[in-house]
Amino acid sequence: MASAREAAEAEFRRFDADGDGLLTAAEIRQANEALGGQGASESEIETFIQSADRDGDGTIGLEEFVGLVGHGRHEKA
Numbered sequence: 682m683a684s685a686r687e688a689a690e691a692e693f694r695r696f697d698a699d700g701d702g703l704l705t706a707a708e709i710r711q712a713n714e715a716l717g718g719q720g721a722s723e724s725e726i727e728t729f730i731q732s733a734d735r736d737g738d739g740t741i742g743l744e745e746f747v748g749l750v751g752h753g754r755h756e757k758a
């Protein structure tokens with residue numbers, strides 16, 4: 682049983698293609714496509730980053746990602 686945080690961390694690592702601990706728009710787009718293309722548009726990806734990017738550096742760090750998906754906004758079946 683993974684905790685919500687562990688699940689979010691595992692998902693973060695799947696998204697983080699170059700393993701630098703930051704998610705960029707390009708990495709999120711690639712991950713979205715790899716997951717079967719749920720149809721997220723460029724503007725939706727930008728909105729996702731803006732909503733998660735608390736320090737305003739234009740990328741999503743692990744804590745920002747966990748803060749966004751680890752609190753009920755991202756539910757798994």
Ligand SMILES: [Ca+2]
Nearest residue numbers: 697699701703
């Ligand atoms: Ca990265």
Ligand SMILES: [Ca+2]
Nearest residue numbers: 734736738740
């Ligand atoms: Ca950030």
